[in-house]
Amino acid sequence: SSKLRVPEALTFDDVLLRPKESRVEPDEADLTSRVSKTVEVSVPILSAAMDTVTEADMAIAMARHGGMGVIHRNTNIDRMVEEIHSVKRADELIIPHDSVVTADPEMTVREVDEMMVREGVGGAPVTNTNGEVLGIISSTDIRPHLEVGENDSVTEAMTDEVITAPQDIDAREAFDLMYEHRIERVPVVDDENLLVGLVTMQGILQRREYKEAARDSDGKLRCGVAVGPFETDRATAADEAGADVLFIDCAHAHNLNVIDGAREIKEAVEADVVVGNVGTREAAEDLVDFADGIKVGIGPGSICTTRVVSGAGMPQITAVSQVADVASEHDVPVIADGGIRYSGDAIKAVAAGADAVMLGSYFAGTDEAPGRVVTMNGKKYKQYRGMGSVGAMKSGDADRYLKEDPEDDEEYVPEGVEAATPYKGTLKSELHQLAGGMQSGMGYVGAETIPEFKERAEFVRVSSAGQAEGHAHDVVITDEAPNYSPD
Ligand code: RVP
Numbered sequence: 001s002s003k004l005r006v007p008e009a010l011t012f013d014d015v016l017l018r019p020k021e022s023r024v025e026p027d028e029a030d031l032t033s034r035v036s037k038t039v040e041v042s043v044p045i046l047s048a049a050m051d052t053v054t055e056a057d058m059a060i061a062m063a064r065h066g067g068m069g070v071i072h073r074n075t076n077i078d079r080m081v082e083e084i085h086s087v088k089r090a091d092e093l094i095i096p097h098d099s100v101v102t103a104d105p106e107m108t109v110r111e112v113d114e115m116m117v118r119e120g121v122g123g124a125p126v127t128n129t130n131g132e133v134l135g136i137i138s139s140t141d142i143r144p145h146l147e148v149g150e151n152d153s154v155t156e157a158m159t160d161e162v163i164t165a166p167q168d169i170d171a172r173e174a175f176d177l178m179y180e181h182r183i184e185r186v187p188v189v190d191d192e193n194l195l196v197g198l199v200t201m202q203g204i205l206q207r208r209e210y211k212e213a214a215r216d217s218d219g220k221l222r223c224g225v226a227v228g229p230f231e232t233d234r235a236t237a238a239d240e241a242g243a244d245v246l247f248i249d250c251a252h253a254h255n256l257n258v259i260d261g262a263r264e265i266k267e268a269v270e271a272d273v274v275v276g277n278v279g280t281r282e283a284a285e286d287l288v289d290f291a292d293g294i295k296v297g298i299g300p301g302s303i304c305t306t307r308v309v310s311g312a313g314m315p316q317i318t319a320v321s322q323v324a325d326v327a328s329e330h331d332v333p334v335i336a337d338g339g340i341r342y343s344g345d346a347i348k349a350v351a352a353g354a355d356a357v358m359l360g361s362y363f364a365g366t367d368e369a370p371g372r373v374v375t376m377n378g379k380k381y382k383q384y385r386g387m388g389s390v391g392a393m394k395s396g397d398a399d400r401y402l403k404e405d406p407e408d409d410e411e412y413v414p415e416g417v418e419a420a421t422p423y424k425g426t427l428k429s430e431l432h433q434l435a436g437g438m439q440s441g442m443g444y445v446g447a448e449t450i451p452e453f454k455e456r457a458e459f460v461r462v463s464s465a466g467q468a469e470g471h472a473h474d475v476v477i478t479d480e481a482p483n484y485s486p487d
Helices: 056-064 077-090 109-119 139-148 171-181 201-209 232-240 256-268 281-287 306-310 316-329 343-351 390-394 427-445 450-456 464-470
Strands: 015-017 045-047 068-071 123-127 133-138 185-189 195-200 224-227 245-249 272-278 293-296 334-337 356-359 373-376 379-385 418-422 459-461
Touching (some): 015 343, 015 427, 045 056, 068 077, 109 123, 109 139, 232 245, 256 272, 272 281, 272 334, 293 316, 334 343, 343 356, 343 427, 343 450
Parallel strands (some): 272 293, 334 356
């Protein structure tokens, strides 16, 4: 029967990269790529928009190390806006006025000391009610007064010939200014000497540590945000809060109502709009005229049960390559989302045509993921659950999943499970292993850049015997490798 003349579809374990002549050392391989039309990153890796993976802490860490986090949408709009603000403020050169701890000239030395301890700062500009900068006080200025005159006015202890900086100061100039005057913080003022913000030495040194960081044109960390296909309010709020990329978040984005919603959101915002998930050439054709990126993955996720529950899905290597065939002709970046267990899977996804990859389980066990570490049978774990699991659906923004009887579990038809994943320590080292493994893949193929790699890479088909050969076999592993665990 014609129904049974079916095409083959492949996934990660079905293929390997064919080794090729090379002069590329892995650490010379450049991973720079795009996650969407206007957003380039030095490490094309995204953390998944899931409530056990990406909130502000994860997004900050991902961007500092060259990738990008996508904040989940299982929360109300106000809270989500706060998360975006935290990311955007994390490595800001000038701390804006409303976030600067200031002292009032009426305060005593004791009061200022208590305030600085409470706020966790080592110094504060002293401003009058107009916001004019009168001086600056630091804990070193205060110390001698605390013994003899804790009720002295702060104006007696402060430095009144205060060094200030103009609003257009850059990091280099601020560093030089502070170095020259041996100071730790400089108030930034406007033409009328009114406080605009504060630059700190600590902030500058922190920025220098992250040379690879993904930053926007103002030097703030990049941040992605998930929004539902019909959540125009959430999308505009995220856009105004400064999100760089909005990810229209849907398990089946080839649903035409979803595409209509996504188009409407695209019209309403400045940020790039990535649409997903899809898994076929036809879906890509329906998205390329407006999407700034297409995300691929129908059922590959580690916590995802879509394929067993619905009977639908597309093995991920075939899905990525079908979408990429269409998207690349329209210069639309492709993101491979889900099912990546090892660095080798990530670079295979790129070989199939992806410009960037998204991972959930790989990062869910790190310190920066939400949730706490639990111990079971002497091993440490963190919670990791599908966004289509009963638990995630229940804890979502109530009105999104409003049901007749909120107590009745049977109303849900979940397509995800709730699980635990081994605790892994810092995101930094996980990301280092992942990116390093991808660079190794580029070395084996002889490509120095991602575009060159996509051009050169070829697959070979692997049998199940070949697959077994690829894993550690016929040995008992005695020491855990940082990038490999069998199972
Ligand atoms: P993985 O990296 O294999 O853990 O997959 C993460 C991806 O799984 C997410 O980015 C998302 O596309 C998908 N997901 C999230 N929740 C669910 C579900 O409940 N089915 N699936």
